[in-house]
Amino acid sequence: MDFSLSPEQKMLAETVKTFVKQRSPVERFRKLRAEQRPWDPEMWAHMGELGWLSVPFSEDAGGFGGGMIEVAIILEGLGKALAPEPYLASVVLAGSAVAWAGNAAQHERWLAPMMEGTHALALAQAERASRYDAARPSTTAVRDGSGWRLSGEKIFVLGGAQAHAFVVSASTPDGLGLFVVDPDGPGVSRQVLRTIDGHGAARLRLDGASVDDDRRLGEPGEPAAAVLDRVLDRGAAGACAEGLGVAQAMLDMTVQHLKDRKQFGVPIGSFQVLQHRAVDMFVEVQLLRSMSVLASIRADEPEVELRQRSVSAAKAKLGTAGRLVSQQAIQLHGGIGITDEHDIGLYFKRMVGLDTALGDETWHVQRLSNLPGFAGA
């Protein structure tokens, strides 16, 4: 058993820390938000130059052959700074889908420009009628000559505002299929949405959209469904890591505030009732860190039930820990914590975004409790 980082991983963590401090403080996100820009394409290109966008993909697919530990290091750093570039949405979710289900030509066509940082991708799996259950989309894909016609609507596509291509899940006569859809193609319309955390999202309407067969990723049915399942678990693990960064930042800011803010002639951090509240936040951050590590280790675990159990436990913990930490962070900041001017509220809202996406606490608790091993363990 070993939880220490390798020398390469330590170096990556240092690079991320420096990058975030110098290039992406929270003010950057605040400015983009004010201009209603979902991201900064130059920053994305820079992340591509640093190699971050290639981290979790195999060398065959042109990636670095890293894993979720490396991804988690990057996401935790981005979470601390509220960086709005769609690392989770484009690299972890859509990128993994293309990498795992796509062939060499498809890697070249969609993954390569994403890894370089010239393009972003998004995964369009969520629908209004099925909530977090991605297994049976009501979006359909039917054969049309040598190609396909897709119809349906995808909601709150993460990173959808800035994506150059969408990986869309749809029901085919043979089961679930994955297709890469051009948002500017015929029969496709993208509506950019505003979200609580200021991160880019979109609604995607497919109205008999014509899609060539070379845009189909892998074989519809069990193979595609299994890929989507794995992709979503990777995404949930990634959300835990980013959420950990958000929670850690809120704890640090709150402890600093308790030391600086004076009332009744003393720092408010000398009051025991507030100290104990801060300790409860600290405990939850520690537990979330432990579970984020677990999720990273197990996200690519081949034994499905073990993977699902660990990822769901961690994502559920993100829900409970994230709620306690972010709510108490506002409370301990007092009135200033309610203002848009103070950063703590931005973190609070990002936590809502991460808790809600990819299955919330209730959904993951239920998934875990319905695994075959639950009753027997």
Added chain:
Amino acid sequence: MDLSFSAEDQAFAQEVRAFLAEALPSDIRAKAEIDAPFDPEETMRWHRILFDKGWVAPGWPERFGGPGLSATQRFILTEELELAGTPPLSPFGLKMVGPAIMQFGTPEQQQRFLPKILSGEEVWCQGYSEPEAGSDLASLRCRADDDGDHLVINGQKTWTTYAQYADWIFCLVRTNANVKQQAGITFLLIDMKSPGVEARPMLTIGEQPAFCDTFFEDVRVPKANVVGPIDGGWTVAKALLGHERTLLAMVGSSQRLLRRVKRIAAETFESGRSLLEHPGWRTEIARMEIELEALQMANYRALAGAQLGKAPGAESSILKLRGTEINQQLYELAMKVMGLDALSWYNEAGVVPDMEQGVAPQFCYARATSIFGGSNEIQRNIIAKWILGLPSGK
């Protein structure tokens, strides 16, 4: 990063399981299977079996009779014993005064006391708290007056767990009342058979005589029984509390308790289906399982840190806090699952299913875990001050 154990450690886990299958006496095993509480005779019998195997004190260095296991193997041994539901051994000798004597005692004290702690020949209890000195331990008043080669003890200790069965007690006593409180305390070993010592058992809310009021009236104790310097006992006590804090994550016993909750839920019916088939109950149980998993991971991280020789840090400071809360919440859940059976109080077998026997008293006694070993509020004070660096206040 790697969550798995090495082949060598897995083989060790196998060895522990094989030993348990062989060596756990059948009457103790029968109790373990239904999580019935053990009496002191059973606990000491198991102590001696582990002693004969060489595993009674996994954490002791080899020169004092420890088995020379790695940090991971110590962890595996502890976890396997807990998971099998074996009687928890009294920590006062093995995990508290033993390590204190190793760290602060003279060679004579080490030779005199350590072998008999190991063998179980001498059983220990702890004399820290007093009626007027609980969380504010340094305000203790039990007096030790100088009388040549001896100290003469007068006063009272309380919450002395199982003092009525103990041969020895380690005490904090006041040797100097004219200095800063912490600077006038001495760590002293007292023979419970000395004239003037009386342990009066009292019942807990679980209605078991788990602890005592212990009185000292003109008890003469040789100065040779002082551990560390006279007036230097606070340092010894603090080192010992550190040991105690890391003992109390209770992961293994909480895992057993969770399993017990599920077994009770599987056999408890409402509206024609078991509670374990009821989605509402499943999610309630699953939420506890997730909290326990998070605690276990935090425990693993603390262990991995220990393997690398790191002092217990931020991870371990939360273990006592969350470990005891989770254990209490699990008992609460067990009581809820039992429904009306939760009312049963020491009734004869058959009134409630065997699996539920004893849950209610254990649920009551579990309230002690967030109080002893430094109350959870004191733990929060420690984290606030030493980890978060918050300013002290009143």
